[in-house]
Amino acid sequence: MPELPEVEALAGYLRQRAVGRRVDRLEIAAISALKTYEPAPTAVAGRAVVDASRHGKFLDVLFEGDLHLVVHLARAGWLHYREAFPATTPLRPGKGPIALRVRLDDGSGFDLTEAGTQKKLAAYLVTDLAAVPGVVKLGPDALAADLATFAERLRSRRGQVKGVLTDQSVLSGVGNAYSDEILHAAKLSPFAITDRLTDDQLAGLHAATRQVLGDAVERSLGQRAAELKGEKRSGLKVHARTGLPCPVCGDTVREVSFADSSLQYCATCQTGGKPLADRRLSRLVR
Numbered sequence: 182m183p184e185l186p187e188v189e190a191l192a193g194y195l196r197q198r199a200v201g202r203r204v205d206r207l208e209i210a211a212i213s214a215l216k217t218y219e220p221a222p223t224a225v226a227g228r229a230v231v232d233a234s235r236h237g238k239f240l241d242v243l244f245e246g247d248l249h250l251v252v253h254l255a256r257a258g259w260l261h262y263r264e265a266f267p268a269t270t271p272l273r274p275g276k277g278p279i280a281l282r283v284r285l286d287d288g289s290g291f292d293l294t295e296a297g298t299q300k301k302l303a304a305y306l307v308t309d310l311a312a313v314p315g316v317v318k319l320g321p322d323a324l325a326a327d328l329a330t331f332a333e334r335l336r337s338r339r340g341q342v343k344g345v346l347t348d349q350s351v352l353s354g355v356g357n358a359y360s361d362e363i364l365h366a367a368k369l370s371p372f373a374i375t376d377r378l379t380d381d382q383l384a385g386l387h388a389a390t391r392q393v394l395g396d397a398v399e400r401s402l403g404q405r406a407a408e409l410k411g412e413k414r415s416g417l418k419v420h421a422r423t424g425l426p427c428p429v430c431g432d433t434v435r436e437v438s439f440a441d442s443s444l445q446y447c448a449t450c451q452t453g454g455k456p457l458a459d460r461r462l463s464r465l466v467r
């Protein structure tokens with residue numbers, strides 16, 4: 182799932198490549214992906230792209246006249262920039278990976294795609310960002326928040342730090358992958374309870390958040406949008422690395438179920454060497 186660093190890089194790429202170009206047309210292939218009716222997709226035609234930015238994990242493409250195309254890429258969504266499209270014939274609504282396509286006046290443009298059969302990518306065409314439900318609820322940006330804001334937000338919600346850190350209404354931008362990385366860098370158990378964290382632990386968590394996200398943004402920005410996906414994996418130390426050695430201490434990276442997914446961690450670095458109990462499994466056995 183694209184998180185803050187990848188979406189930031191996609192926005193950065195669009196700022197370089199698409200800003201100043203005029204839209205030829207916006208085509209919708211997956212009708213269910215577009216969550217708004219008014220303005221209609223035809224309203225984008227003829228407008229210049231004036232900016233591209235990020236709100237949490239949402240990508241925001243701004244067209245002249247304050248028209249925003251806001252996209253949440255969900256689990257398997259991505260943006261592919263095309264220097265040219267093979268045909269000028271409009272996309273046909275269907276089951277392919279392309280959800281929507283923006284054609285620009287120089288023949289280039291981009292496709293928003295979604296792999297797999299579960300279609301969760303959501304696009305909103307709005308003149309007011311407040312009309313996008315997920316954006317309104319976002320907490321402060323995880324990368325931009327200063328220590329005081331960060332600590333206040335984390336302490337405001339009592340729960341396991343893994344869950345609180347990925348709650349977009351607490352802090353925005355961090356998902357399953359980077360929360361594993363941040364907690365590993367901070368040497369904190371994913372199951373630590375937020376309101377019991379000491380000031381030092383919160384300061385360490387804040388520093389780790391900035392470092393992990395900042396490094397990932399840097400790495401991602403250096404890549405072309407089409408190549409970003411592979412880069413995410415190569416920079417990770419524990420996430421999706423179950424059974425592999427921790428690059429910091431050499432212990433084996435472990436996995437435990439969490440919410441409707443799983444998390445990865447290093448017991449030596451994060452939990453005093455003690456493996457975390459799989460609560461779902463133990464509930465089942467009992």
Ligand SMILES: [Zn+2]
Pocket residue numbers: 427428429430431432447448449450451
């Ligand atoms: Zn380790």
